[in-house]
Amino acid sequence: xxxxxxxxxxxxxxxxxxxxxxxPRACIVSQWLRSxxxxxxxxTPSQSVPLRKHLKDEAKRKKAEAKGSHNDIKAKTNxxxxxxxxxxxxxxxxxxxxxCKLFSTAPATAADSNGLPNTRVALFDAALxxxxxxxxxxxxxxxxxxxxxxxxxxxxxxxxDRKHYFHWDQPNGYQITQYYEPFAKNGSIVLSAEDGVSxxxxxxxxxxxxxxxxxxxxxxxxxxxxxxxxSYHVDLNRAGHPLIEIITLPQIHSPQTAAAVVRKIQAxxxxxxxxxxxxxxxxxxxxxxxxxxxxxxSGNYSxxxxxxxxxxTEIKNLSSFAAIENAIMAERDRQIDVLxxxxxxxxxxxxxxxxxxxxxxxxxxxxxxxxxxxxxxxxPPLIIGSDLVDHLRSTLPELPDATVLRAQQDYGLSAKDxxxxxxxxxxxxxxxxxxxxxxxxxxxxxxxADKTKIGKLVGNWVLHxxxxxxxxxxxxxxxVTVSETELADIITNVQLKRIxxxxxxxxxxxxHELPPDxxxxxxEQLIDDGSLRLRPLxxxxxxxxxxxxxxxxxxxxxxxxxxxxxxxxxxxxxQMVRKGHEGTxxxxxxREVVERLLGS
Amino acid sequence: xxxxVRCTGLRAAGSLNASRRSAEFSTASIARSQKESILDIEKLxxxxxxxxxxxxxxxxxxxxxxxxTSKQLHHLLRLSALPPPKDQQEEAKMLSTLSSQLHFVKEIxxxxxxGIEPLRSLRDETMQGxxxxxxxxxxxxxxxxxxxxxxxxxxxxxxxxDHTAAKQEEDWDxxxxxxxxxGRYFVVEGGKDK
Numbered sequence: 001x002x003x004x005x006x007x008x009x010x011x012x013x014x015x016x017x018x019x020x021x022x023x024p025r026a027c028i029v030s031q032w033l034r035s036x037x038x039x040x041x042x043x044t045p046s047q048s049v050p051l052r053k054h055l056k057d058e059a060k061r062k063k064a065e066a067k068g069s070h071n072d073i074k075a076k077t078n079x080x081x082x083x084x085x086x087x088x089x090x091x092x093x094x095x096x097x098x099x100c101k102l103f104s105t106a107p108a109t110a111a112d113s114n115g116l117p118n119t120r121v122a123l124f125d126a127a128l129x130x131x132x133x134x135x136x137x138x139x140x141x142x143x144x145x146x147x148x149x150x151x152x153x154x155x156x157x158x159x160x161d162r163k164h165y166f167h168w169d170q171p172n173g174y175q176i177t178q179y180y181e182p183f184a185k186n187g188s189i190v191l192s193a194e195d196g197v198s199x200x201x202x203x204x205x206x207x208x209x210x211x212x213x214x215x216x217x218x219x220x221x222x223x224x225x226x227x228x229x230x231s232y233h234v235d236l237n238r239a240g241h242p243l244i245e246i247i248t249l250p251q252i253h254s255p256q257t258a259a260a261v262v263r264k265i266q267a268x269x270x271x272x273x274x275x276x277x278x279x280x281x282x283x284x285x286x287x288x289x290x291x292x293x294x295x296x297x298s299g300n301y302s303x304x305x306x307x308x309x310x311x312x313t314e315i316k317n318l319s320s321f322a323a324i325e326n327a328i329m330a331e332r333d334r335q336i337d338v339l340x341x342x343x344x345x346x347x348x349x350x351x352x353x354x355x356x357x358x359x360x361x362x363x364x365x366x367x368x369x370x371x372x373x374x375x376x377x378x379x380p381p382l383i384i385g386s387d388l389v390d391h392l393r394s395t396l397p398e399l400p401d402a403t404v405l406r407a408q409q410d411y412g413l414s415a416k417d418x419x420x421x422x423x424x425x426x427x428x429x430x431x432x433x434x435x436x437x438x439x440x441x442x443x444x445x446x447x448x449a450d451k452t453k454i455g456k457l458v459g460n461w462v463l464h465x466x467x468x469x470x471x472x473x474x475x476x477x478x479x480v481t482v483s484e485t486e487l488a489d490i491i492t493n494v495q496l497k498r499i500x501x502x503x504x505x506x507x508x509x510x511x512h513e514l515p516p517d518x519x520x521x522x523x524e525q526l527i528d529d530g531s532l533r534l535r536p537l538x539x540x541x542x543x544x545x546x547x548x549x550x551x552x553x554x555x556x557x558x559x560x561x562x563x564x565x566x567x568x569x570x571x572x573x574x575q576m577v578r579k580g581h582e583g584t585x586x587x588x589x590x591r592e593v594v595e596r597l598l599g600s
Numbered sequence: 601x602x603x604x605v606r607c608t609g610l611r612a613a614g615s616l617n618a619s620r621r622s623a624e625f626s627t628a629s630i631a632r633s634q635k636e637s638i639l640d641i642e643k644l645x646x647x648x649x650x651x652x653x654x655x656x657x658x659x660x661x662x663x664x665x666x667x668x669t670s671k672q673l674h675h676l677l678r679l680s681a682l683p684p685p686k687d688q689q690e691e692a693k694m695l696s697t698l699s700s701q702l703h704f705v706k707e708i709x710x711x712x713x714x715g716i717e718p719l720r721s722l723r724d725e726t727m728q729g730x731x732x733x734x735x736x737x738x739x740x741x742x743x744x745x746x747x748x749x750x751x752x753x754x755x756x757x758x759x760x761x762d763h764t765a766a767k768q769e770e771d772w773d774x775x776x777x778x779x780x781x782x783g784r785y786f787v788v789e790g791g792k793d794k
Contacts, residue, residue, distance in 0.1 A: 097759055099746070117784045118774045126774060137735050138743035141759075157730075159720075166681035168788045173681075226790075233785035236774065273747075273757050370679055377721040385736025397757050427754050434753035 084292045084339075086332045087309050088258045089250035090324075092265055093243050094275045094284040095220065096142040101125060102219050102242035103133030103176065103379075109237075117235035125240045127171035132378050135160075139242045140384065143183065143217055144392050146244055146274040149399060150212050150265065152187030154389045160379040164372045168234050169221035177218035177245075179373045183382060187212030189248075189264060194415065196260035201253050210261055211249035213304045218243050244274075249304045250289065250312075255328035259321045262286050267400045267423075286324055289314045290331045292339070310335075311345040315352050315359055327352035331359045403430070411437060411455025421463055425477035432484055433462045439488030444495060454495075461491060465505060469512045481516040482508065489523035500586065502577065503532045537584050542576075542593045545585070549575045550597060560598045569594050655707040657700055668698050 101108045104122035109115060124131040147154050159181040162174035191197045192207040201208055220241035225233045246265060252258045266284055269275040277283030291312035293299040298308035315331055318324045330352070335345050350359040398406070400422060407418035407430065421430045437458045441451065466482065469475075490507050493499045499507070507526055514520050527533055537545070549572055550557045556572070559565045569591060576590040673695055677684055685691035723729065737744075750756045780787040 099759070118786070119784070121774045123772065126777075128777075137739055138746070140735060140740065141743055141747070165679070168786075168790075224788075225785075230790045232788045232790050233782060234788060235785060271756075273759060372679075375718070375720040380721070380723050380733055383730055383734040385734045385739070387736045388740055391737055395757070397755065403754065426758075427751060427756050431751040431754040438753070 081332065081336060083295055084332070084336050085295045086253055086255075086328075087250045087291050087293070087306075087312075088252040088255075088328055089289045089303060089312075090246075090248045090252065090258055090261055091287040091289075092246040092248075092262060092284060093286070094246070094266070094269060095277070096139060096146075096217075096242040096244055097273055097276045098136070098139050098142055098242055100136040100138065101240040102139055102217065103135060104240060105134075105136065106240070108241045115237065117233075117237060119237065121236045121239070125171070125236055127173075133176065133376075135379065135382065136242075139217065140388070141392070142272075142274040143215075143242070143244055144384070144389060145272040145396060146246070146269050147184035147187065147215050148389070148393050148396055149268045149272045149274070150184075150187040150189055150215065150246065152184035152212060152215055154384060155181065155183050155185060156384055156386070157181070158183040158382045158384075160376040160382070161373050162376050164374075165370075167221075168232060169224050169239070171222070171236065171239060175219050175221070176376055176379070178216035180375065181381075182214040182216035183384065184215040185213070187215070189261065189268070191257070191260055191264055194419075195264050196256060198254040198256040201257045208257075210251050211304075213247045213249050215244050215246050218245060247304070250291070250306050250309060255325040255332070258288060258328055259325040262324055263321055264400075271400050271403070272397050284319075286318045287314055287316045288318065288324060288328055290328055290335070291345070292332055292335045311347055313345065313347065313359075314349045316349055316362065318352060320354070323352060323354055327359060330357060334358060403427075407459075410451065411459060412452030413456060413459045417459055417463055421459065428477055429462060433458055435484040436462065436488045436491070439484055440491050440495070443488060443492040454491075457495075458487075458491060461487060461508075465508055466512075469509060473512065480512070481514060481520075482511050483516075486511055486523055493523070493527065497534060497586070499527060499532055499534055500577075503527075503534075507532070534586070535581075535584050536586070537580065537589075542585075542589060543597070545576050545580055546572065546590070546593045546597055549579065550594075557598060569598065572598075655704045657703045668695055668702070670695070673698065 095108075098108055100106065101122070104124045106120045106122040106125055109120060122131075124133055144154060158178055160176050161179040163177050163179065164174040166173055188209045188211050190207050190209045193199070193202060197208060220238050220243050222239035223235045223237070225235075227233060248261060252261060262284075266275070275283055289303070289312045291299070291301065291310040293308075293310035299310040301307075301309045301311055303309060303312065313331060313335070315327045318327055331350065338345060349362045351362045352359050403422045404415070404418045407413045407422055408415060411418075411433070413421065421433060424430075433455075437451065437455050440454050440458060444454075466480070466487070470477065470480065487508070490499075490504050494501050494504045507523060510526060511520075511523075521529070553572075553575075556568055560568045560572075572594040573587050573590045576594070577585045577587060670691060673691065674684055676698075685694055724732070747757055747759050750758050775781050775784065775786065778786050780789075
């Protein structure tokens with residue numbers, strides 16, 4: 001039992017008490033709470049953008065920019081948007097990757113896991129009278145790694161506060177958070193064009209830095225599902241899950257950059273194992289605050305120490321990168337329209353639904369006073385030892401930028417391939433490639449091989465050849481039977497010109513089909529058994545083979561000889577490789593012969 | 601309401617009492633006790649020197665607390681999940697009560713709490729106590745043991761998921777206290793949509 005039972009007065013009633021003193025009544029606050037967009041989700045699966053598509057979009061965007069067309073192609077809905085300066089700050093909520101809830105030992109299993117509702121609930125999570133919160137110290141590992149990865153100052157002493165509101169997703173009547181004294185402050189994240197930052201935000205520099213105001217730990221809410229007309233089903237499994245909220249400074253000036261910031265923060269959190277799932281699985285949600293002011297002028301508002309801004313509005317609960325970008329664009333345009341028509345922007349909270357063209361008002365924002373924040377007397381302050389912070393800092397796993405750079409510099413991969421391989425299969429694919437490179441270099445003997453050359457080659461095999469086999473056979477990376485040793489042996493044989501690359505691909509496909517047991521043959525065995533070893537044809541052999549094929553295809557030969565259609569040479573090469581015995585014809589040599597015979 | 605929260609600190613209240621006592625109790629009664637050699641306890645206790653009612657508005661005059669509008673009252677009731685007043689009469693009564701409470705709060709706010717850190721709870725605040733509460737490497741030993749490093753070249757720290765952290769699935773009937781349920785869900789009745 002996690003939570004200590006306090007010997008305490010019995011009169012307190014919990015939300016779910018069946019005491020007759022409390023008769024059921026339609027909740028008078030429901031409408032208002034719903035208007036606050038607090039938690040009730042008629043959950044629509046959020047739309048994720050797969051990495052490949054993201055890379056493609058980025059490439060497209062770059063091309064468009066190079067052509068001189070303006071950035072933010074689809075953003076130009078308001079004709080005057082250039083005359084206004086947009087300012088955005090982001091708040092990101094993400095579930096921490098840890099075994100227990102924040103204040104009880106009930107398991108904190110990922111949001112998407114299919115368990116029975118209301119089974120992972122400690123007494124405290126259901127707010128039974130007399131139960132007390134017990135901070136689960138293991139939560140600190142992912143929380144601190146997140147703070148360190150985002151360059152924050154970890155506070156030796158921080159505190160817990162209650163944020164009060166009544167809703168059925170919150171059995172206690174308050175959420176425990178770190179309002180007055182968060183555990184991490186003053187971080188930053190650096191983004192470059194590679195991360196999808198818009199050109200205007202970069203304004204000629206290589207990269208920009210966005211400040212992180214603070215990171216706080218807090219409890220997640222229960223999951224509620226709406227059943228029309230007015231019933232709500234409550235599952236407390238998620239209630240009390242540890243979250244961190246990451247608050248950036250309002251230093252972002254385009255919708256595209258805002259999405260890039262969230263994407264990059266998510267990637268950093270994943271790389272240090274701090275979060276469970278990304279946005280695509282509902283493990284990460286974002287709120288954005290948006291303001292505009294005429295370019296070159298200064299507004300009267302100040303947020304997080306950044307002054308001279310316009311009145312801002314907040315858009316809550318965005319659960320995909322596309323939603324972040326689109327919601328900001330829509331809100332920017334709405335604000336410009338209002339201001340150009342002589343109106344005033346109200347400080348308020350707004351909502352956005354996927355596919356909408358405008359944000360909708362949820363409620364006015366009178367200030368945070370409504371939440372009646374106060375220190376939680378049940379919890380001692382959180383005191384974090386500097387030895388722990390130092391240890392986590394010195395053992396912090398490599399961050400995504402460094403990984404991509406390493407894949408490019410050490411292994412000669414293109415930027416695109418480096419990014420792809422670093423992201424695939426939780427880094428397993430990259431490790432596989434690195435091990436294969438090492439084995440190939442060993443096989444070849446150090447001195448004659450260039451690591452970036454072999455790296456690029458192996459990268460191609462792992463990403464494209466093996467990747468292709470995975471795609472066509474619909475097999476997950478975890479079930480791949482081909483080992484690093486096998487792939488290294490295949491590639492070594494090609495490098496030493498013992499087999500053709502066509503043979504090599506067939507070998508890989510064969511091994512891909514075989515189960516990983518004792519019956520599995522070695523690469524050498526397969527080569528021997530199939531007589532696949534390259535037996536080079538003699539010079540005469542090549543000539544004879546080429547002459548045969550030229551004689552059979554006089555029209556084609558004429559096209560090359562008389563019309564100079566050099567492209568057709570390769571057609572002859574292809575014919576020779578096909579007609580020659582398996583593993584005997586090398587394309588380069590065949591080409592030389594064809595070119596000589598056809599005098600091109 | 602907000603201000604009430606801000607000065608909830610017991611220390612602030614304590615210092616109020618102390619100052620009152622020194623102002624009215626000690627100066628008056630102790631001075632007297634020096635004159636009369638024998639302290640007349642009975643007489644001393646017969647009449648209180650201070651009452652909480654001094655912080656409430658006089659019954660006949662209106663409170664000088666800021667007026668609370670009907671709209672604000674309803675807002676506060678919503679925040680507290682309390683039912684709205686049945687009729688005008690009840691609303692007037694609520695407003696009057698609230699107004700005298702605010703008068704009280706204003707009196708409390710007159711206490712100068714500058715530089716006083718609110719007392720949140722009673723804990724060992726000594727250096728030694730803080731050191732004992734500190735979460736450092738030693739405290740995190742078990743949690744760190746639940747992690748592993750994956751990869752030979754591309755090293756990644758991963759929490760072991762197979763491990764079940766605690767005795768788990770606490771042995772109690774979560775839905776046992778539910779008034780309404782459907783399957784394994786609590787059911788609550790909300791307002792109608794729009």
